Amino acid sequence: MNGIGAHEVIIETPDHTKQMQDFDLPHLEKVIQTYQIRSLDLKKDPRLKYSMIFKNYGREAGASLYHSHTQLISTPVTPKRVKEELKGTQWYYEYKERCIFCDIIEDEISRGERVVAMNSDFITLVPYASRFPFELWLLPMRHSPDFDSISDGERQSLAQILGLVLKKLIKGLSNPSYNFIFHTAPNRFPHPGYWQTIDKDYHWHIEIMPRLTRPGGFEWGTGFYINPTPPEEAAQFLRDLTV
Amino acid sequence: MNGIGAHEVIIETPDHTKQMQDFDLPHLEKVIQTYQIRSLDLKKDPRLKYSMIFKNYGREAGASLYHSHTQLISTPVTPKRVKEELKGTQWYYEYKERCIFCDIIEDEISRGERVVAMNSDFITLVPYASRFPFELWLLPMRHSPDFDSISDGERQSLAQILGLVLKKLIKGLSNPSYNFIFHTAPNRFPHPGYWQTIDKDYHWHIEIMPRLTRPGGFEWGTGFYINPTPPEEAAQFLRDLTV
Ligand SMILES: [Zn+2]
Ligand SMILES: [Zn+2]
Numbered sequence: 001m002n003g004i005g006a007h008e009v010i011i012e013t014p015d016h017t018k019q020m021q022d023f024d025l026p027h028l029e030k031v032i033q034t035y036q037i038r039s040l041d042l043k044k045d046p047r048l049k050y051s052m053i054f055k056n057y058g059r060e061a062g063a064s065l066y067h068s069h070t071q072l073i074s075t076p077v078t079p080k081r082v083k084e085e086l087k088g089t090q091w092y093y094e095y096k097e098r099c100i101f102c103d104i105i106e107d108e109i110s111r112g113e114r115v116v117a118m119n120s121d122f123i124t125l126v127p128y129a130s131r132f133p134f135e136l137w138l139l140p141m142r143h144s145p146d147f148d149s150i151s152d153g154e155r156q157s158l159a160q161i162l163g164l165v166l167k168k169l170i171k172g173l174s175n176p177s178y179n180f181i182f183h184t185a186p187n188r189f190p191h192p193g194y195w196q197t198i199d200k201d202y203h204w205h206i207e208i209m210p211r212l213t214r215p216g217g218f219e220w221g222t223g224f225y226i227n228p229t230p231p232e233e234a235a236q237f238l239r240d241l242t243v
Numbered sequence: 244m245n246g247i248g249a250h251e252v253i254i255e256t257p258d259h260t261k262q263m264q265d266f267d268l269p270h271l272e273k274v275i276q277t278y279q280i281r282s283l284d285l286k287k288d289p290r291l292k293y294s295m296i297f298k299n300y301g302r303e304a305g306a307s308l309y310h311s312h313t314q315l316i317s318t319p320v321t322p323k324r325v326k327e328e329l330k331g332t333q334w335y336y337e338y339k340e341r342c343i344f345c346d347i348i349e350d351e352i353s354r355g356e357r358v359v360a361m362n363s364d365f366i367t368l369v370p371y372a373s374r375f376p377f378e379l380w381l382l383p384m385r386h387s388p389d390f391d392s393i394s395d396g397e398r399q400s401l402a403q404i405l406g407l408v409l410k411k412l413i414k415g416l417s418n419p420s421y422n423f424i425f426h427t428a429p430n431r432f433p434h435p436g437y438w439q440t441i442d443k444d445y446h447w448h449i450e451i452m453p454r455l456t457r458p459g460g461f462e463w464g465t466g467f468y469i470n471p472t473p474p475e476e477a478a479q480f481l482r483d484l485t486v
Binding site for chain 1: 302314
């Protein structure tokens, strides 16, 4: 490992007063396309092992600037938390011979109670055993480890559902601070044995976390999270909310 | 695992206006003795695998009550983060045949630049590669995995150094929110192979984290922390501060 890396700030609009939830569909699609273009471009540099796309919205989410923006940070190592997730999905795949996220999607659609929204290519749900109140996952229906593999049609569907979900969050929870984080596979290189099974066992997705409570000593010390809002109630509230 | 556990709130004083940094030495010693008594008592219940003592001070640290208090939560499993630390120290011990914390203490005393305070039984330092600005570790000189094994003399020394360090933090950083977390070994039971090496490889300590910055998407997503304050500068500032 060396000190190499990239940090890009994607300025989403020239309008200082507009936030992501205010963008129209073609605008939001262009923002997502920018993420995709930058992600694909950074993959050309073999020194970069991982690119993380994330947004800090509001002071409680760590934002220091008001103007609507997203960040992309590329690191020369696969981050600790990403590795943990990859190991977890790999373990599940070895055990069941199925992708855990594909299984979750199928199960959540059949239950329905934790689903917030769906379109032809994506589903948004409040995950079982959510860590935070109103935590949301946004998953593609098509199994793929890489966010930047989305097609033109999927990009349009993603803009539709992301815009809808952000409008619901902002209206329903009175403009909360939130983070979103793209969970996507690390850059793969032809090393033998290096994450060989990712194409089968990993499924990219977006996690959206409103910052309604502050983590305390218990959360920091244990890695366990206390969530006072049942995911089924959070899902129903957001599902039923008109925006 | 079942739904068993304990959550105790230790009210440190009848005086609503006093905080831990205001207590005199005998008072703080009694508070620490209460932690010790409760920890030892909860070990009698074999269903409880871990007891975590922690403090949330100020809103940014997750505190919802002003009145000075500490919390103790016992869980029926060893928490995820605790296991990670135990695995790390075990790995170091297998490699070096020495306790990593004993090694850190020896190294930091000889360097001196990250030491904030010392007495006969304890040392406080700003750890190498601190995650947060002004993060502090408070370690016993005597190797022991269990906080609740401290002697009467050690309890007195701990009250002295903890009081001093809190006074420095509160004065030097203008009454910041902070968390402290006791890092101590899990309750051990006579299971073969269950944390057999803890007595040798683990060393209890306290981590104090002022909440001066808010974690954003990058920290949440990666588990990596961006700290703008070099530990040597933080240590010098606190070391030189008179309280
Ligand atoms: Zn899948
Ligand atoms: Zn030691």
